[in-house]
Amino acid sequence: MRLLVDVGNTALKVASEVNNNITIIEEGDINWSVVKEIAIAQVGPNKLLENVTTKAQQLSIPVRQAKVTCQLGAVKCAYPQFQNLGIDRWLGVVACHYLYPNKHCVVVDSGTASKVDVVTKAGEHLGGWILPGLDMMIESLVSNTQKVFSDSESLFLPELGRNTPNAVKNGALIATLGAVEAGIAQLNCDFEDIQVVFAGGYGELLQLHFEKPSVFIDDLVLKGLRNWCEFIHK
Template sequence: MRLLVDVGNTAVKVATELQGEIVLINEAQVPWHKIDEVLIAQVGSNEDLTPILQQAQSHQVPYLFASVSPTLGALKCAYAEFKNLGIDRWLTVVASFHLFPNQACVIVDSGTATKVDVLDATGQHQGGWILPGLDMMIDSLVANTQKVFSDTHTLFDTKLGTNTPNAVKNAALSATVALAERAVTQMGEKVQLIYAGGYGELIQQHLDPKGIYFDDLVMQGLIYWRKYQQND
């Protein structure tokens, strides 16, 4: 059994994986006596990861940090400076490449930041965009303007706002949806839309419900990434 660890900017997600089945759990639920290996995708703080590494060391369980490479099998990274691509983005691309072989994909991963990545049907990563996540957009706007405010109970939508919280929240969502739509349009072909992250399902509702949401896309990418390391 493996332990999969996704260290994001605001949270750490952990899951067990056995024979391809991923089960999201809390850190307190990790069955360390059954874990053979820990796979880690890290973009967040080392402090968030320290307790897990200490447990792995105390149980003598090896751990590996996933990394970006210019190629991974038939998959090719768009970045010439490939090490500058965030590992979370790379793993969502890796997962999408294997989950939807020979299909062009647009990946919308929205949490603290929103990342939009594009993959063509041949396995060439085309690149992507990063913009502030919905909460960050709102917080920045409210903090740097006068008489602009939001609240915690107004729902996100893409309609024109009829009050200030509506206008703020709906603009953040509309801007995010429009960016993803532009990625789809630029591909000029049929694409598979893939959603991930805390706001992934919300964007799915307003962009294209026929796309597929994954709450473990980075985790799936870790599994596929590891297979290539074992074959080297």
């Protein structure tokens, strides 16, 4: 069994992979006796990984740290300095290309930050944008203004706000959805040829309010990590 580990900015996501089947599990439920290899995609702090790496060292389990390369299979990175691209973005792009090989993809991973990336059906990563996540947008706005405030009760809705908390939260939502639409526009083709994929902590919310057909994939980075492992082992 291979253990797949996605180290985000604020949380750790762990999955077991057996015969290409990925199952998300709790860190405390890892069956260490059957783990043959660990693959890690890390953008967050080392402290989130301490328990996993300590156990791997104790049991002499090989650990592979996923890295961005200029090309992985058919997927080509848009960054000339590819090392500067976040591994989470890269694996999301890779996963989407292999999940939807006959479509251009707009990849939206929204958590602490919101990332929008565009990849063609040929595997050419065109680049992307990094925006503050919904919470970060709100916190930045509220902390830097005197009369703008938010609350924990108001929902994120794609409509005009009629009070200040609504205006703040809905503005963050609309700004992010606008970036998704802008990503679609970069492809300059019929929408039928495009697959929009949402992921991350706020991915499901964004997909709910996105008017065009799309999907939410909770384990997108882990799927990309599995793809990375397949190419590394070839």
